[in-house]
Amino acid sequence: MAVRADEIPVPRGRPRGTARLSGWLDRESILGPVFVTPALILLVLLVAYPFVMALYFSLSNAFIGRPSEFIGIRNYVRLWDSDAFRQTFQNAFVFTGISIAFKLVLGIALALLLNEQLWFKRLIRGAVLLPWVIPTALSTLGWWWMFNSLYSVVNWTGIALGLMDPPGPNWLGQKYYAMAAVITVNIWRGLPFFAITILAGLVAIPKELYEAAEADGAGANARFWLITLPLLKPVLAIVILFSTIFTFSDFNIVYVLTRGGPINSTHLFATLSRVVGIDTGRIGEGAAISLYLFPLLVFVVWAQLRFVRKQAY
Amino acid sequence: MEPLSRRAFLTSTAGAGLAGILAAKVPPARAQQREISYLCWNNFAPASDKKLAEIGQRFTKDTGIKLKIDHVSHMGPQQAKYASEVQTQAGHDMVEMRMHFPWLYEPQLVDVSDVVAELEKKYGKAISSAYEGAHMNGVWRAVPQYHGMFVATYREDLFKKASLKVPDTWEDLYTVGKELKKMGNPVGIPISQNYDSISTASPVLWSFGGMEVDKDGKTVRINSPATVETIEWYKKMFRDCMEPEVLSWSDSSNNESIQQGKAGWIHNPVSAYIVAKQRKLVTADGINHHRSLAGPKGRHETDVPRHIAIWKFSKNVDASKEWIRYLLGKREVYDEYIMSGDAFNLPIYDKLQDHPVLRTDPKYAALRGEGVQYHTYGWPAPASDKVQLITNSYILPNMIAKAVTGTSTKDSIAWAETEMKKILAG
Numbered sequence: 083m084a085v086r087a088d089e090i091p092v093p094r095g096r097p098r099g100t101a102r103l104s105g106w107l108d109r110e111s112i113l114g115p116v117f118v119t120p121a122l123i124l125l126v127l128l129v130a131y132p133f134v135m136a137l138y139f140s141l142s143n144a145f146i147g148r149p150s151e152f153i154g155i156r157n158y159v160r161l162w163d164s165d166a167f168r169q170t171f172q173n174a175f176v177f178t179g180i181s182i183a184f185k186l187v188l189g190i191a192l193a194l195l196l197n198e199q200l201w202f203k204r205l206i207r208g209a210v211l212l213p214w215v216i217p218t219a220l221s222t223l224g225w226w227w228m229f230n231s232l233y234s235v236v237n238w239t240g241i242a243l244g245l246m247d248p249p250g251p252n253w254l255g256q257k258y259y260a261m262a263a264v265i266t267v268n269i270w271r272g273l274p275f276f277a278i279t280i281l282a283g284l285v286a287i288p289k290e291l292y293e294a295a296e297a298d299g300a301g302a303n304a305r306f307w308l309i310t311l312p313l314l315k316p317v318l319a320i321v322i323l324f325s326t327i328f329t330f331s332d333f334n335i336v337y338v339l340t341r342g343g344p345i346n347s348t349h350l351f352a353t354l355s356r357v358v359g360i361d362t363g364r365i366g367e368g369a370a371i372s373l374y375l376f377p378l379l380v381f382v383v384w385a386q387l388r389f390v391r392k393q394a395y
Numbered sequence: 396m397e398p399l400s401r402r403a404f405l406t407s408t409a410g411a412g413l414a415g416i417l418a419a420k421v422p423p424a425r426a427q428q429r430e431i432s433y434l435c436w437n438n439f440a441p442a443s444d445k446k447l448a449e450i451g452q453r454f455t456k457d458t459g460i461k462l463k464i465d466h467v468s469h470m471g472p473q474q475a476k477y478a479s480e481v482q483t484q485a486g487h488d489m490v491e492m493r494m495h496f497p498w499l500y501e502p503q504l505v506d507v508s509d510v511v512a513e514l515e516k517k518y519g520k521a522i523s524s525a526y527e528g529a530h531m532n533g534v535w536r537a538v539p540q541y542h543g544m545f546v547a548t549y550r551e552d553l554f555k556k557a558s559l560k561v562p563d564t565w566e567d568l569y570t571v572g573k574e575l576k577k578m579g580n581p582v583g584i585p586i587s588q589n590y591d592s593i594s595t596a597s598p599v600l601w602s603f604g605g606m607e608v609d610k611d612g613k614t615v616r617i618n619s620p621a622t623v624e625t626i627e628w629y630k631k632m633f634r635d636c637m638e639p640e641v642l643s644w645s646d647s648s649n650n651e652s653i654q655q656g657k658a659g660w661i662h663n664p665v666s667a668y669i670v671a672k673q674r675k676l677v678t679a680d681g682i683n684h685h686r687s688l689a690g691p692k693g694r695h696e697t698d699v700p701r702h703i704a705i706w707k708f709s710k711n712v713d714a715s716k717e718w719i720r721y722l723l724g725k726r727e728v729y730d731e732y733i734m735s736g737d738a739f740n741l742p743i744y745d746k747l748q749d750h751p752v753l754r755t756d757p758k759y760a761a762l763r764g765e766g767v768q769y770h771t772y773g774w775p776a777p778a779s780d781k782v783q784l785i786t787n788s789y790i791l792p793n794m795i796a797k798a799v800t801g802t803s804t805k806d807s808i809a810w811a812e813t814e815m816k817k818i819l820a821g
Contacts, residue, residue, distance in 0.1 A: 147481040147503040163817065165810060231640030232651055255587070255643030257800075343588045344642045345796045361474045362787045363499050363780070364821075365482075 139369035146363040157370035167371065170342075170349040174375070176261065177350060178329040181268045185325060186318070188269070189276025194310075196277065197284045207278070214274040222338040225267045229253035229339065257347035260340050264348050267335050272328070276321055283317030284310070316390050323386040330375055351375060430461040431711045431718060433703075435491035436473060437466050439543070439666035439739050442673070446735035450728060454721045460714050474787075480706065488709040489718070492702050494771050495783040497529045497537040504536040505705040510716050511535040514723055519745030524698035524769040527778040537702030538719050541733065541740040543664040544769070545594050545687055545697040546761045550659045552681030553580055562660075565599055565628055565688045572636025572660065580659030582636040583652045585644035585792070586629070586799060592644075592792035593772055594697040595662040600625045600791070601770065602690025607785060607815060608776035615815045617794075618808050621692075626798045626807065633799040642796055654678055662687065664699070668758060669737045684761040698769035700743060738762060781819055790814045 106112045140157055144150035161167045196207055213221060228235050237250030253263045287310065295305050333352035336342060342349035342357065349357075351371055359368015433451075438444045444466060451462045465487065467473045477496070480486030481503050497504060515521060525539035547562075554561060554571070557578060562568040572582040585592045600606065605621030608614065633641070640648075650667040652658035656678050661667065671679035687696045703723075705715045723729050733742050734752050738759045742750050753759045773782035785791075794811035798804050 146478045147500055165814065231638075231643055232648070232655060232657060249638065249640075252639040252643065255639050255641070260643070340643070341588055341645075343796075345793050345800070356475075357788075360478045362784045363478070364784075365478075 136369045136373060139365050140373050142366045144364075144366040144369075146360075146365055150366065153366070157367050158374065161367070161370060161374070166346045166349065166354060169346045170351060170354045170371075171374075173261070173348060174330055174350050177265060177268070177332070177348075178326060181265050181272065181329050182322060182325055184265075184269045185272045185276045186322065188273055189280055189321070190314075192273065192277035193280035193284055194306075196281050207281075210277055211274045213271050218271060218334040219338055221271065222267055222335050225263075225270075226254075226339050229263050231255065254340050255344055257344055260344060260348050264336050264339055267339065268329060268332060271335070272325060275325065279321045280314060280317060283314045287313050319386050319390045323383060326382055327379055330379065429459070429711060429714045430463065431489065431709075431714045432463040432465065432487040433489040433491075433715075433718065434465050434467060434476060434487040436493070436701075437468055438736065439664070440669050440736040443732070443736040443740055446732055447722075450722060450732060451718075454718060458717060458721070460717060462718060484708040487706070488711045488715045489703055489705050491540070492537055492704050493528075493699055495528050495773070495778045495780075495786070497702060497704055498531060498778055498780045499783050500704070501531055501536055501780070503707050505707055505709070505712055506534045506536065507538050507705060507716065507719070508535045510538050510719055510724075513720070514538070514744065517724065517726070517744075518742070518747050522698070522700070522743055522745065522748075522769055524771045525700040525702070525743050527771045527774075528700045529702045529704075531778070537704035538723065539743040540701045540703050540723060541736070542698055542700040542743045542769075543666075543739055544699075544741065544762060544767070545598070545662055545664055546684045547687060548653060548661050548663050548665065548667050548682060548684055550580060550653065550678070550681050551683035553578065553659050561685050562688060565602060565690050568660065568688055569628070569632060569636060572632060575659035576636050576638075578659065580657065581638050582632065583644075583649040583658035583661040584632065584637065584641060585646075585649055586633070586641050586796045587644050587792060588789040589644065589646045589792075590786075591646045591649060591663065592795075593786060593789070594699070596625070596629075596791045596795055597770070597772055597774070598687055598695045598697050599628065599690065601695035601774065602688070602692055603628070604690075604692035606775055607773060607791065608782065608819065610775045610777070612776045612779055612781070613819060615812055615819060617815055618812045622808050623804055626795060626804045629795045630799050630804075642800070653682065664739055665737075665759065665762065666739050669739055672737075683758050686761050693768070695768050695770055695774075698771060700771065701740075784818050785815055788814065788818065 107116070139150075141152060141154060142150040143153050143157075192210065196203070196210065200206060227233055231249075231252060231254070234250060234253065236253070237246060240246035240250055241248050251259050253259045291309050291313075292305055295309055300308070330350075331352055332350055333356070336348050336350050336353045337356070340348045342353045346354075351374060355368045355372040357368075358371060359365045435444075435447070438447075448464060451464050455461055467476055476486070477490060477492075477500060480490070481500060492500075511521065520526075521539040522542065524542060529535055529537040529539060549561070553559075553575070557574055559571045559574055560567070562571055568582065575581055584595050586596075600622065603621040603624045605619050605625055606616045609616045633639075649658060649661040649663055650670065653661050653667050654671045654674075654676050665684060668679065668682045668684065670676075671682060687694065703719050705712055709715060721728060722732060729742070729747075730751075733740055733747075733750060734755070736752070738752050738755065741752070741762065742748065749763075753762055771778060772786045773779075776782055790811050794807045797810065798807040802810075
């Protein structure tokens with residue numbers, strides 16, 4: 083006797099609802115969106131919404147706790163009249179350019195060193211990450227004590243060793259020293275990120291290439307310039323990309339060490355944006371400051387990702 | 396009587412309860428115990444914060460209103476807290492504000508004129524600086540709580556040792572300052588992006604006859620011969636009496652400098668001495684105070700009034716006012732609170748000016764208010780949000796910092812004038 087499909091009894095241990103759910107989850111068109119939705123919600127709530135709000139604020143005359151009006155790009159245009167903003171614009175490029183150059187060179191050197199057969203290799207590799215792991219505000223507070231005019235251990239040591247004349251450099255009160263101080267702390271903090279990421283790239287380079295080069299008589303320099311560096315290019319591009327974004331948008335180091343002083347000479351976009359948007363209440367102008375570099379950073383991201391793609395294929 | 400089933404009991408009691416809540420429009424938890432929260436700055440006299448907590452506990456015991464007191468550092472994050480609470484319309488019921496801050500948040504603050512009227516009836520008028528800071532458009536937007544006055548804090552022991560005369564004018568300070576620097580104990584006046592820098596630069600400017608903005612609140616007056624004199628005075632002080640470190644100082648740096656035995660003279664409220672005394676620092680005995688200094692156009696003192704404000708979004712306005720009345724309106728409680736501040740927190744109402752706290756230490760004699768011209772930042776311009784913006788943009792100290800580090804006096808003043816005009820026009 084023929085049995086119709088709908089007459090086949092459903093197994094008792096598996097209720098019909100569960101079976102239907104299981105069937106849905108087997109379909110890629112449903113399971114995919116289910117997995118993506120939580121991430122999408124987080125992105126919308128924590129990234130897209132604040133970004134759109136910041137964009138709206140930057141196009142308005144918003145003042146904390148008061149009604150605001152749309153004023154177009156007037157905030158962006160008027161910022162150029164501000165001495166503090168022009169100074170900040172220059173500071174951001176000096177700070178980012180010098181920091182990244184040092185982090186790149188020192189990061190490669192440190193990665194090459196960590197790639198050697200060292201005693202306590204794992205311990206050392208872990209320790210190198212410490213500056214990157216410690217909360218920035220906390221570690222910068224330590225640096226603040228070291229640069230503080232009254233308690234500076236840097237000056238104390240320099241004077242004790244006869245390297246400095248008392249009272250030593252005014253680290254946080256003289257504009258070039260202050261910029262040097264914030265750059266130093268940024269390099270100290272960002273170096274582990276460069277070193278560890280470059281180390282990962284180094285480990286991935288096939289040993290055979292070095293062996294073949296050595297057999298052909300290539301020295302250490304030639305091996306570095308002709309094998310190591312070209313093969314590290316995609317990794318370096320990604321590291322520089324991330325670091326450019328992080329460094330341009332740095333806040334903690336400057337806020338704790340100098341608060342943008344002396345005379346705005348160390349302000350970055352984030353710190354000036356805080357002063358204008360929060361301390362003086364002009365949220366619209368503050369938002370415009372923080373978004374000023376957004377188009378440029380988008381271009382940097384696009385150019386570097388394009389470069390990485392070309393290298394990869 | 397027919398026995399009541401469990402289902403019938405639950406149905407009838409839940410229904411009655413819900414009806415009660417709907418009628419009262421108050422959720423049950425709130426009806427049981429009211430809870431208020433108060434955000435205040437870390438006090439420069441730490442014992443005062445402990446006393447505040449103690450009074451808060453007594454308030455809860457006496458009134459049944461639970462009080463949560465939070466502290467925020469005085470070094471900057473308070474503005475971020477205010478801003479986030481206003482933007483989100485959530486947070487504390489009450490906040491402590493200093494100087495002109497109530498002007499910045501005026502539309503968000505509850506009218507507290509009724510509470511201030513009660514306090515003034517009892518203690519006399521609030522002093523002029525409190526009025527400037529919290530009374531706007533005919534309404535009190537914050538309740539004056541206490542004030543701190545800028546005086547000169549100096550190392551009396553060093554002055555005696557070197558036979559230096561206690562200065563009476565800013566010019567006298569230059570004379571003794573040169574000697575102090577030679578002794579390794581320079582004058583410590585911050586010229587950096589902080590409030591103490593403004594608290595000294597303003598009275599120097601005023602005493603030379605200068606001002607930032609005119610009485611009309613609209614005309615920028617920084618470009619004047621008095622400002623030139625002020626800057627020239629700062630230049631010679633920076634060169635001959637101070638060290639370049641003052642360009643990097645925070646609000647607490649001058650305190651630390653005199654406490655640690657470096658600075659010989661600073662311009663500050665008595666907090667430096669109070670902390671030195673409490674921590675039993677070796678410098679404490681040698682520190683004393685004198686009145687702030689005079690110039691060709693008189694003697695003017697920077698005053699820092701503190702207020703308690705209530706956010707409009709608060710759902711506990713009445714309970715918050717009850718706390719303010721408890722803290723400030725009960726004479727014995729207010730006295731207890733003032734005494735705990737060891738003369739850093741001075742009473743802010745007229746009849747309390749000769750307060751016993753001033754007699755707890757002979758070194759507080761300079762705080763007696765006779766003939767004091769209390770001013771808040773921006774004087775003689777009427778207090779306003781724009782004046783607070785000029786303050787928070789640190790234009791005055793930045794103008795001086797530019798001048799002492801090489802920019803010409805003329806260019807420094809022109810820069811400040813442009814920045815101030817932009818703020819007033821904005």
